Amino acid sequence: MECFENVKKNFGFGCMRLPMVDGEVDTAEFSHMVDAFLEAGFNYFDTAHGYVDEKSETAIRECLTSRYPRDRYVLTDKLSGDYFKSEADIRPFFESQLEACGVEYFDFYLMHSQTADLYKKYKACRAYETAFELKAEGKIRHVGISFHDNPAVLEQILDDYPQIEVVQIQFNYADYEDAAVQSRSCYEACVRRGKPVLVMEPVKGGTLVNLPQEARDIFDGLGGGSYASYALRFAAGFDGIRVVLSGMSNMAQMEDNLSTMTDCKPLDAREMAAIEKVRGVFRSMGLIPCTACRYCVAGCPRHILIPELFGAMNAKTAYNNWNSDWYYTVHTQNNGKASDCIQCGQCEKACPQHLKIRELLKSVAKEFERGVE
Numbered sequence: 370m371e372c373f374e375n376v377k378k379n380f381g382f383g384c385m386r387l388p389m390v391d392g393e394v395d396t397a398e399f400s401h402m403v404d405a406f407l408e409a410g411f412n413y414f415d416t417a418h419g420y421v422d423e424k425s426e427t428a429i430r431e432c433l434t435s436r437y438p439r440d441r442y443v444l445t446d447k448l449s450g451d452y453f454k455s456e457a458d459i460r461p462f463f464e465s466q467l468e469a470c471g472v473e474y475f476d477f478y479l480m481h482s483q484t485a486d487l488y489k490k491y492k493a494c495r496a497y498e499t500a501f502e503l504k505a506e507g508k509i510r511h512v513g514i515s516f517h518d519n520p521a522v523l524e525q526i527l528d529d530y531p532q533i534e535v536v537q538i539q540f541n542y543a544d545y546e547d548a549a550v551q552s553r554s555c556y557e558a559c560v561r562r563g564k565p566v567l568v569m570e571p572v573k574g575g576t577l578v579n580l581p582q583e584a585r586d587i588f589d590g591l592g593g594g595s596y597a598s599y600a601l602r603f604a605a606g607f608d609g610i611r612v613v614l615s616g617m618s619n620m621a622q623m624e625d626n627l628s629t630m631t632d633c634k635p636l637d638a639r640e641m642a643a644i645e646k647v648r649g650v651f652r653s654m655g656l657i658p659c660t661a662c663r664y665c666v667a668g669c670p671r672h673i674l675i676p677e678l679f680g681a682m683n684a685k686t687a688y689n690n691w692n693s694d695w696y697y698t699v700h701t702q703n704n705g706k707a708s709d710c711i712q713c714g715q716c717e718k719a720c721p722q723h724l725k726i727r728e729l730l731k732s733v734a735k736e737f738e739r740g741v742e
Contacts, residue, residue, distance in 0.1 A: 517721035574660030
C-alpha cells in the first residue's frame with residue numbers, strides 16, 4: 370500500500386478524546402503519551418478541527434509537531450462539513466488547519482463523516498476537487514474519506530472519485546453485523562475496490578471496555594487480556610485494514626493499547642467464540658449504540674449532553690444501580706434534561722450512528738424524570 374509507506378505499524382493515536390484538566394487539554398499528560406507512542410515505534414496521529422471542542426489541532430502543535438521533526442510522525446486531518454458553506458471557504462479553512470497543527474502539509478486529508486446527504490454538499494462545493502488540487506500542490510500527500518452510511522453510498526463515492534486513496538470506517542465486533550452501521554459490508558466494499566481501510570471506534574467509544582458483567586465474565590474466562598485488547602485485535606485481524614485508531618485519554622489506556630498492538634496477534638478460535646457470545650449479550654440488553662463522538666451536542670439549542678444521558682441510560686440498563694441516577698443529575702444540573710428536547714432534529718442530522726435521538730431522549734426522560742411521559 371504505497372500511501373502507507375511512511376506509516377510504522379498498524380496502530381494510530383486518535384486525538385478525539387485527549388486527557389483534560391478543567392476543560393483544557395492536559396498538555397503535560399498528552400506530551401507524555403505522545404512520547405510513549407513514538408518510543409514504541411508507532412507514528413500515526415489523527416485529528417479534526419472540531420475534536421475536543423476545537424482544541425485538538427492546537428494541542429497537537431504544542432505536544433507533537435513543535436517537539437518532533439516532521440519525518441517522525443504521520444498526521445491526518447479532515448475537512449468537516451460544519452466549517453465551510455461554499456467552495457471559496459475551503460482553502461482558507463484548510464490553511465488555518467495547517468497553521469493550527471503547525472505543519473506545512475498533511476500526510477492524509479479526509480472528507481469527514483461522509484453520508485448521502487453530506488456528500489451532496491461536498492460535491493456541490495467541489496470539496497473533493499479542491500483536495501485533489503491541494504495534493505497536486507504538495508499540501509496534502511493522500512486524499513481519503515471517513516464514512517458513516519451504508520455500502521451503496523460508499524460505493525457511489527468511490528465510483529465518482531476513484532482517486533480516493535483510503536477509507537476510514539467504524540469497525541468493531543459489536544457493529545460488524547449491525548444493520549445500522551453495516552461495518553462488514555462497508556469493509557467488504559473497500560476490499561473489492563482495493564482501498565486500504567482505517568478503523569475508527571474499535572472499542573465503540575469505550576462501550577467495549579465498560580462491559581456489563583455478563584460480558585466481562587465471558588472474557589475473564591479466557592484467562593488473560595484486557596477488554597480493550599480483544600476489541601483492538603478483532604479489528605486489526607482483517608486483511609486490508611492498515612491502521613486501527615484508538616482515542617486515549619490517559620497514560621494507562623495508552624500503555625494497555627501499546628502492549629496489545631506492539632506484537633498484535635489475531636484472535637484465535639476460542640477468543641472469536643467469546644466475541645460472538647459478547648455480541649449476544651449486547652443484543653439481548655438493547656443498549657443505546659452511542660459512541661460519544663459528541664457531534665450531536667454542538668448544535669443542540671437546549672444544551673443537552675446527549676452522550677452523557679445515553680451513557681447513564683446504558684449504565685442503568687446494564688448495572689441497575691443508584692450511580693446512574695446520580696450521574697444523570699450531575700449531567701443535567703447545568704445543562705438540559707432529556708425532557709427539554711424540542712424535537713428540532715439537529716442532533717439526528719449530526720449523528721454518524723443514525724440514532725433516533727429524539728425518541729431515545731423520551732425513553733431517557735421516562736426512566737430518570739418522574740412524571741415525564
